[in-house]
Amino acid sequence: MEIQARTPQQVGEALKRFRKLRKFTQREISEQIGLRQATISSVESGDAGTQLKTLTEVLKALGLELVIKERSKDDQSTLEDLF
């Protein structure tokens, strides 16, 4: 399972999908890593101001990791993504 994410929104959606897949609640994740449940909500909603440390902690709690790579050809970008 791999999800491409080019915008904060897409990152948030991906996290939400993985969390549901693993049947966790926001509260469980938040308690596991010492962040507020409201913070998890904010990240999943695609808050562009989310800090990198917050993201990496949520990823870790979900057993996930980031991969950075060239933009793939099968381009799913939207207009707002390009401009």
Add this chain to the structure above:
Amino acid sequence: MEIQARTPQQVGEALKRFRKLRKFTQREISEQIGLRQATISSVESGDAGTQLKTLTEVLKALGLELVIKERSKDDQSTLEDLF
């Protein structure tokens, strides 16, 4: 070319490697996306407070994207990464 990143540091290092690979300067990237050169420096140095919008803009400027996936088995994690 794919780089795994589980911490802000690793994200910063990855960005720096890709930027060098493409022979860009921090200033060029910063001008392309309207951020300060100092901000690019900060991201590459692994600032944990870097905002998600900053990260996604730098990635776009470099023609890169994020992929979110399960942590792979060939685990390169360090102690500080785990705790």
Add this chain to the structure above:
DNA sequence: CAACAATTTACGCTACAGCGTATCAGTTTG
């Protein structure tokens, strides 16, 4: 529907990212 669970949203607070601007160390190059 009622009762409970899950998520979103709000308020006041502190910490700090990114801003403009600029300097400085280190490197590259003519």
Add this chain to the structure above:
DNA sequence: CAAACTGATACGCTGTAGCGTAAATTGTTG
């Protein structure tokens, strides 16, 4: 070597993330 370039760092400022706390909204299930 001097001039130019590159990246790191500094200062004062504004905006806002995440905090504690808690209420409001939405979702689920008997």
